Amino acid sequence: MDQIRRVIIALAAVLVWALVPNAVQAEEHELVITHMEIAETNIRPKVGDTVKFINQADIAHNLYLTYEDGTVQNLDTQFPGMSKTAKIERSGKVVVRCWIHPVIRMEFDAADAD
Amino acid sequence: MIRRGAQMSLSLAAIAFAAVSGLAEAGGITISTAAGDKIITLEALKERYERPDAIPFPNNNPYTEDKEKLGKKLFFDPRLSRSQIVSCATCHNPSLGWSDGLPKGVGHGMEPLERRSPPVLNLAWALSLMWDGRAHSLEQQALMPITAPQEMNMTMDDVVDRLRMVPGYRELFSEAFGETDSINAKNIVAALATYERTLVSHKAPFDLWVEGDEDAISAEAKRGFVTFNTKARCSACHAGWRFTDDSFHNIGLETDDVGRGKFTPPSVAIMKYAFKTPSLRDLRMQGPYMHDGSMADLDEVLEHYVKGGRKSPNLSPEMRPVKLSKTEQSDLIAFLETLRGPSVKPQLPDLP
Known part of the structure; x- marks a missing residue:
């Protein structure tokens, strides 16, 4: 019985994924921090996507994202070799900065979710 | 960007030995990164400290000679303070390394201030100003001590009124800004900022060594440079030609001053x-040191870094205890001495 129930649930999940147009899978975008800069990239994530920041510098960072409405998303301290992930919450211009190192600054545009 | 030298075939251990034994020129220098140890040549490491060719001036306040001349007079003019006895140069005295030589500054009414007066050299390149980074430009910064009640204790309206009554200033402002009635707060700080941007350290022996003069600094100083960039990890914060990352670090001092924390979310x-990393160029070797002037000499400073600072949840991740021998410590001090160039001493202006 358990096996049949599991198969039904799996089939239902596949059906929902296939039939519901808005059930788009979130993407993950990667950005690399090298010393005091975030490697240039042209990411254009959508709301709900994630952006993964990989610290390849030999120093710690503490990145934060600021949305157009002023909302701040803090990623906490990120030691060398550590990755931190931000889920994009709002569309529009997003500014990424570091609390420790004000020289770090990058921007990308986030699109509305499909 | 880390550059790999041509000596990659040398074993890491051999290279590390070469670096710490002062033979870095013959091999490479081991730098720790997130991806593991990397090796760079001494020449590549020196390139990280090359001086820039020109002073940057912002588009909204471009350089003119007249503006610099006016800014210099304002910088040395005590009439910018309520008491008329305190000028910018009182706390940023060229004869005292553009600071005041005191553990903490002295403000209006001879009342002690909370922090040490930072030197004002090489600020044209600074990304944030004040120990807590609350100013983002020299124009913004120039306004702060003038109007702080505990420092010069003026309002900008009062400064403008006072300067308008001084014969000579009207003409100086006209020459600098090309308007008939140009004594105003915006132009006062623009002139001050322009003058401050021209205050740049002269070439030090270290710069000559970076340029290729092997005799410019001693063997001890060269070893100190390698230790500075490797084992001691001073360069994690004291980076670039100004020897500061313009960033904020809690280095584990005993203090009630939250510093940068006042301007960041809890x-x-x-x-x-956390406080801004101070530059190490033209360091007054006689101290005092730290944002609160709490350390009297460089031996005390090095001892602090050897121990790694007071442990706390707020301590910078760059602060880790490090074992440095007495020779390594004296090498570091020998290196720091090579960052001192001829004094930047202006001819004092005649005030109108």
């Missing part, structure tokens, strides 16, 4: 008790 624990 959740950003790492910024509590």
Whole structure:
């Protein structure tokens, strides 16, 4: 019985994924921090996507994202070799900065979710 | 960007030995990164400290000679303070390394201030100003001590009124800004900022060594440079030609001053008790040191870094205890001495 129930649930999940147009899978975008800069990239994530920041510098960072409405998303301290992930919450211009190192600054545009 | 030298075939151990034994020129220098140890040549490491060719001036306040001339007079003019006895140069005295030589500054009414007066050299390149980074430009910064009640204790309206009554200033402002009635707060700080941007350290022996003069600094200083960039990890914060990353670190001092933490959300624990990394160029070797002047000499400073600072949840991740021998410590001090160039001493202006 358990096996049949599991198969039904799996089939239902596949059906929902296939039939519901808005059930788009979130993407993950990667950005690399090298010393005091975030490697240039042209990411254009959508709301709900994630952006993964990989610290390849030999120093710690503490990145934060600021949305157009002023909302701040803090990623906490990120030691060398550590990755931190931000889920994009709002569309529009997003500014990424570091609390420790004000020289770090990058921007990308986030699109509305499909 | 880390550059790999041509000596990659040398074993890491051999290279590390070469670096710490002062033979770095013959091999490479081992730098720790997130991806593991990397090796760079000494020449590549020196390139990180090359001086820039020109002073940057912002588009909204471009350089003119007249503006610099006016800014210099304002910088040395005590009439910018309520008491008329305190000028910018009182706390940023060229004869005292553009600071005041005191553990903490002295403000209006001879009352002690909370922090040491930072030197004002090489600020044209600074990304944030003040120990807590609350000013983002020299124009913004120039306004702060003038109008702080505990410092020069003026309002800009009062400064403008006072300067208008001084014969000679009207003409100086006209020459600098090309308007008939140009004595105003915006132009006062623009002139001050322009003058401050021209205050740049002269070439030091270290710069000559970076340029290729092997005799410019001693063997001890060369070893100190390698230790500075490797084992001691001073360069994690004291980076680039100004020897500062313009960033904020809690280095584990005993202090009630939250520093940068006043301007960051409470959740950003790492910024509590954090202060801006000071430049090491033209360091007054006789101290005092730290944002609060709490350390009297460089031996005390090095001892602090050897121990790694007071442990706390807010301590910078760059602060880790490090074992440095007495020779390594004296090499570091020998290196720091090579960052001192001829004094930047202006001819004092005649005030109108």
